[in-house]
Amino acid sequence: MINLIDAYCLFNRARGTELISPDDMLQACSLWEKFDVPVMLRKFDSGVMVIQNKSHSDEEVFARIKSLVTKPEALLTGISPTDAAMTLGIAPAMAKEHLLTAEVKGLLCRDISPDGFRFYINLFPEIDPCNMYL
CATH class of the missing domain: 1.10.10.10 (Winged helix-like DNA-binding domain superfamily/Winged helix DNA-binding domain)
Known part of the structure; x- marks a missing residue:
């Protein structure tokens, strides 16, 4: 499990100069529901969003x-x-x-x-x- 903000920072750091916006990251994560990927976007009651493994219980x-x-x-x-x-x-x-x-x-x-x-x-x-x- 990783906080969405941390994942966004790590992703952009790895890309170097071709950065993406926070909205693009959120939209990409939202698309995971349509595809068979092993991770999902989860939103806690407080509003904190995380990326977690689907097998996480x-x-x-x-x-x-x-x-x-x-x-x-x-x-x-x-x-x-x-x-x-x-x-x-x-x-x-x-x-x-x-x-x-x-x-x-x-x-x-x-x-x-x-x-x-x-x-x-x-x-x-x-x-x-x-x-x-x-």
């Missing part, structure tokens, strides 16, 4: 996050996006997107403090996050 990522967040030290202090990034082998910004997605799914809950985001295992999974005030 959110369930696998959530399982790895769950194993990380249920470790004894993580039960006490939670995990940061940096902790998740080291486990998942991706950039901290991408790890934060996965953690936020896991929160939306009800797997995690978060604490925002001056030290930043900390994510904890959700001990109340039966509460529907869409109807928590009912």
Whole structure:
């Protein structure tokens, strides 16, 4: 998985003087759906766009996050996006997107403090996050 902005920079750096525009890159990535290519363009709820392998599964990522967040030290202090990034082998910004997605799914809950985001295992999974005030 790579951030679309990073892919754009790497692509233009490799081209040298014949650069493409960001819109051209986005349009090219959008065409992947029509062809049988092993990668796809994904947009997270926050608007961040990434290029990822089609075989990449959110369930696998959530399982790895769950194993990380249920470790004894993580039960006490939670995990940061940096902790998740080291486990998942991706950039901290991408790890934060996965953690936020896991929160939306009800797997995690978060604490925002001056030290930043900390994510904890959700001990109340039966509460529907869409109807928590009912």
